[in-house]
Amino acid sequence: MKHSTFFWFILPSLTAMILFIALPIVSVFIQSLHIEHEQVLIVSESCDPFGCEETTSVDTEASSKLRAEKPLGRFNGLKTYTNRMILAFDEVGEAWRTTDSFREFWDRVFNLPFYKSLTFTITYTFVVTPFVLILGFFVALGVNNLPKILKGPTIFSSLLPMIVTPLVGSLILFWMVDGDGVIGATLQNIFNDNSLSLKASPLLTWIMLMVYGVWHLSPFSFIVFYAGLQTVPQETLEAAMIDGATKLQRMRHVVIPHLMPLVIFISLILLMDNFRVFEPILGFSAEAHATSLSWLIFSHLRESAFPLYNVAGATSMITILGVTILLTPVLIRTWRDFNRKGH
Amino acid sequence: MVTKIESRITPLTIISFLMVALWLVIAMFPFIWTLWGSFKVQADFFSRANWTNAIYGVHTIKQTGNFFTSGGYYGAWVEEQFWHSVINTSIVVFFTVVISLTFGTLGGYALARSTYRYAFWILMVGLVFRAMPHITLVSGYLQPFFEWNIWGILPTTIIVLVAINQPFTLWMLHSFFLNIPKDLDESAMCDGCNRFQAFRHVIIPIMWPGVITTALFSFLLAYNDFAVTSMLLSGENETMIPAIASFLGTVQVEGKVMYAVAAVVSATAPLFVLVMFFQRQLISGLTTGAVKG
Numbered sequence: 001m002k003h004s005t006f007f008w009f010i011l012p013s014l015t016a017m018i019l020f021i022a023l024p025i026v027s028v029f030i031q032s033l034h035i036e037h038e039q040v041l042i043v044s045e046s047c048d049p050f051g052c053e054e055t056t057s058v059d060t061e062a063s064s065k066l067r068a069e070k071p072l073g074r075f076n077g078l079k080t081y082t083n084r085m086i087l088a089f090d091e092v093g094e095a096w097r098t099t100d101s102f103r104e105f106w107d108r109v110f111n112l113p114f115y116k117s118l119t120f121t122i123t124y125t126f127v128v129t130p131f132v133l134i135l136g137f138f139v140a141l142g143v144n145n146l147p148k149i150l151k152g153p154t155i156f157s158s159l160l161p162m163i164v165t166p167l168v169g170s171l172i173l174f175w176m177v178d179g180d181g182v183i184g185a186t187l188q189n190i191f192n193d194n195s196l197s198l199k200a201s202p203l204l205t206w207i208m209l210m211v212y213g214v215w216h217l218s219p220f221s222f223i224v225f226y227a228g229l230q231t232v233p234q235e236t237l238e239a240a241m242i243d244g245a246t247k248l249q250r251m252r253h254v255v256i257p258h259l260m261p262l263v264i265f266i267s268l269i270l271l272m273d274n275f276r277v278f279e280p281i282l283g284f285s286a287e288a289h290a291t292s293l294s295w296l297i298f299s300h301l302r303e304s305a306f307p308l309y310n311v312a313g314a315t316s317m318i319t320i321l322g323v324t325i326l327l328t329p330v331l332i333r334t335w336r337d338f339n340r341k342g343h
Numbered sequence: 344m345v346t347k348i349e350s351r352i353t354p355l356t357i358i359s360f361l362m363v364a365l366w367l368v369i370a371m372f373p374f375i376w377t378l379w380g381s382f383k384v385q386a387d388f389f390s391r392a393n394w395t396n397a398i399y400g401v402h403t404i405k406q407t408g409n410f411f412t413s414g415g416y417y418g419a420w421v422e423e424q425f426w427h428s429v430i431n432t433s434i435v436v437f438f439t440v441v442i443s444l445t446f447g448t449l450g451g452y453a454l455a456r457s458t459y460r461y462a463f464w465i466l467m468v469g470l471v472f473r474a475m476p477h478i479t480l481v482s483g484y485l486q487p488f489f490e491w492n493i494w495g496i497l498p499t500t501i502i503v504l505v506a507i508n509q510p511f512t513l514w515m516l517h518s519f520f521l522n523i524p525k526d527l528d529e530s531a532m533c534d535g536c537n538r539f540q541a542f543r544h545v546i547i548p549i550m551w552p553g554v555i556t557t558a559l560f561s562f563l564l565a566y567n568d569f570a571v572t573s574m575l576l577s578g579e580n581e582t583m584i585p586a587i588a589s590f591l592g593t594v595q596v597e598g599k600v601m602y603a604v605a606a607v608v609s610a611t612a613p614l615f616v617l618v619m620f621f622q623r624q625l626i627s628g629l630t631t632g633a634v635k636g
Contacts, residue, residue, distance in 0.1 A: 001457045005538045010465070013450030013509050020506030021472050024483030031486065071490060135366075142363035145356060154363060156622055157371045163614050163625075164374075165567040167584055168607050171591075172373045175380075175604065180389035182376065182397065215369065220629060227630040247355070276476035279569050282588060294476045294570070301482055301574060309486055316479035323474045331467060338463050 025320065032313030035076035036306075039063050073310070080310045085300075086114045086318070114315065117296045120206070121322075124292065125274040128213035132270055133263060135214060136221025143222070144229045155223070162219035170212050170283025177208060202289035209290055212280050217273065221266045228262045229255070268330050275323060293319045374611065381608045382411040385601050415605030419590075425606050427579075428586035431497065432566065435582055438501045439565040440558050443508040447561075448554060450509070451516025452542060456525070466517065469510035477507055477570040484575065495577030503575060504565050511564070512557055518631055519553030520546075556628040559621055566614070583610050 040062035045054050082089045095108035109115050143154050161169060177184045179197045188196050198204050232255055240250045278294035281287060287295070293315065300312035379397070380388035386402035396402065400410050407414065419425045454462050484503065488494040527549075528541040536544065566584075573585035581589070587610060590603040618625065 001453065001459075001538070003459075006453045006457050006459075006462070009453030009538075009542075010450045013446040013513060014465070016446060016502070016506040017469070017472065017509050020484075020503050021475075021480060021510075024480045026483075027487060028479065028483035031483070071486065138362060139366050142359040142366070145359050146363060152622075154367060155626070156618060157367050159618050159622065159625065160374060160615070161370050163563065163618055164611055165569070165584055165614070167569050167588060168610055171587070171603070171607055172377045172611075175389070176373060176376065178389070180391050182394040185391050186394055188391075219370070223626055223629045227626065272474040275474075276478075278476070278478060282569075294478045297476075297478045297482055298570070298574075301485065307485065309482065312482040316482045319479050320475055323476070324471060327471060327474055331470070334467065334470075 028313045028316045028320075030072065030313075031309045032080055032317050033076060033078070033310075034073040035080065035310050036073045037063065037066050037070070038074075040066060076310065080314045081318075083311075084112070085308070085311045086314050088112045088114065113291070113296060114318075117291045117293045120290050121275060121277065121292045121294075123206070124210060124213060124277050125271060125326075127210050128217065128274050129267060129270045131210075131214045132217045132221050133266060135218045136223075136266070137225050137259075139218065139222045140225035140229055143226060155226075158219045158222055160219075161215050162217065164216075166216065166279035167283050169216055170280040173208075173212055173215070174284045199285070199288065205284070205286045205289040209277075209280050209284060209286060212284070213274060213277065216280075217270060220269070224262055224266055225259060228259045232258050268327075271326055272323070275326060293322070377604065378608055381415055381601070381604045382413065383601075384412060384414065385599075388601065388604065415601035416609070418599065418602040419605040419609065423586075423590065423602055423606075425583075425586060425609065428581050428583045429609075431576075431580055432582040432584075434497055435501055435504065435572070436562060436565045439504045439508065440561045442501070443505045443512050443561050444554060444558055446505065446509060447512030447516050447557065448550065449542075450513050452520050452546060454513060454517045455520035455523075456528075466514065469513050473510040473514070477568070478574075480507065481570055481574045488575070494575065495580060497576070497580055500572055500575045500580075500582075503571055504568060507571065508561050508564050512561060515557045515560065515628065515631060516553060519550070519557070523549065552624075555621075556624045556631070559617070559624055560628055562617070563614075 040059040041056050042059045042062075043054055043056050045052050047053075081087055084091060091112060092109055095105050099105040099108060110119060139158065143151060143158075146154060164172075175181050177198060179185065179188065184197070188194055198208050236254050237250055240254055245253065276294050277292045278298065281290060281292060281295045287299075291299075297312050297315050297319070300308045300315065376397075383397055383400050383403045384406050386406070387396045387400050390396040390402075403412055404410060406412075454466060480503075485494070488499060493499045523546065528538075528545045531541040531545045532538070569584045569588065572582045573588060576582065576585065583606075587603060587606050590606055
């Protein structure tokens with residue numbers, strides 16, 4: 001295809017991506033380097049018979065004028081990245097100096113908002129992904145063994161948890177496991193413990209969010225594995241059977257190697273999706289014990305009276321960096337494949 | 344042949360049957376339970392004393408005289424004006440799907456037919472863009488949008504969703520167009536068509552299966568989005584999902600949680616219908632690029 005034709009075909013799509021994805025990243029970066037203006041203060045002296053007194057007041061007119069002239073605020077360099085809201089160098093350094101054991105140090109660091117979110121996001125990503133792969137694989141095997149007539153309805157029902165809006169899906173589960181919900185209340189009655197509640201325990205909150213994650217994404221890996229199972233070469237299976245391979249051996253030496261490329265594909269998609277975990281935290285009202293990087297950005301922009309654009313921007317930059325690191329192995333692999341194909 | 348041999352009933356088959364049955368319960372039960380419960384009063388659906396209340400509807404009969412009540416739906420749709428959000432969602436979703444498919448087919452076709460290195464780089468950058476959490480971009484939109492006074496209106500949200508949707512649409516349609524033999528449009532070009540004419544007369548008539556599959560996923564992205572719509576739309580332009588989220592903040596008082604439950608069921612219903620009619624396309628979309636390698 002000629003360069004000019006290619007250019008015209010791709011133009012609308014490329015414009016949209018440059019304007020609303022590439023430039024916003026630049027804008028986020030610039031935002032993260034700036035900080036809100038300080039108020040312009042006027043010092044006035046008022047004198048009365050008992051002496052003179054200096055009063056300081058905020059010059060609102062000058063402040064808003066300054067804000068209108070330079071809406072970004074004043075330049076702050078990388079200080080936003082290192083302040084208490086994000087990497088918190090001072091606090092981490094102090095914790096390192098004043099604590100004796102690593103555990104104590106970790107407890108202190110874990111209470112800083114950024115590290116708390118980072119820990120949760122990474123744990124969530126690397127716990128949910130393998131569970132989704134395993135559960136999806138076994139369900140695919142099971143469905144593959146079903147009589148033909150049952151396959152359709154089974155696949156239909158299996159798709160629902162994935163299709164449903166994440167916020168809605170997490171609310172549906174939350175209402176069931178909450179203290180008043182069907183599962184939550186029943187558990188309380190069984191254990192005869194009215195304080196047993198998700199919100200009370202950090203561990204239970206984390207587990208619940210991860211259970212939601214597995215529930216939500218397993219259909220995806222199930223469908224891909226199921227499609228892969230349809231393409232397992234039957235001749236190889238038969239040959240293995242004639243050679244006396246048991247069911248387990250056939251699974252291990254024929255089916256699983258055949259599905260290996262799919263594992264990479266699914267893990268890639270799952271890593272991307274899990275790293276942005278956000279809505280379940282709102283749905284389960286889990287902010288107290290579990291926060292993710294996406295949630296942190298949202299709350300910086302939303303919850304505070306004044307949106308902290310610089311902190312949100314810096315957190316976003318770090319998140320984007322994290323995603324890129326996560327993707328690097330895939331990008332390198334694709335690059336090698338592309339070169340091998342000899343373009 | 345293999346299936347014939349394996350169709351004997353062994354302990355393994357029974358285990359796999361049970362496992363699938365268990366999975367089906369896990370996948371379906373929450374939906375059935377919530378649908379059923381949305382027609383009850385709060386005292387039944389959220390019953391601390393006894394979960395069977397939700398089934399027999401003890402309090403529902405006491406309070407309303409009927410076994411089922413549509414009080415939650417009335418409250419959500421009429422009192423809280425959920426219908427308004429439904430209209431907004433329809434507008435946003437419709438235009439997002441149409442625009443992103445128009446852009447995506449053109450771009451995806453070009454990427455599939457170009458053999459130059461930059462086409463590969465566009466796809467790679469697209470992959471990185473696809474992976475970025477949407478909320479990171481939102482923090483970049485807010486200040487400029489406030490500055491230009493385009494915050495809070497539907498067109499802004501639509502174009503943002505189109506852009507966020509582009510990387511995915513490009514990837515999907517690119518791999519779809521790769522499956523359409525090059526010879527088709529090239530022979531048309533030999534007959535004197537230029538690229539656009541070849542695209543118009545040869546590719547467009549046969550591209551619909553791939554486009555419909557991609558449309559389904561664009562629909563899901565726009566419909567399910569929370570990060571963008573909740574941050575970029577003002578109160579009166581709110582779509583369904585942010586509306587449900589704001590319900591949660593306001594309706595925790597007695598009796599009103601059922602509004603949120605009803606709204607949640609209402610928002611799930613279209614997705615249910617979608618899966619029912621387009622199951623085949625959804626599955627082929629999910630497996631695109633995976634099975635073929």
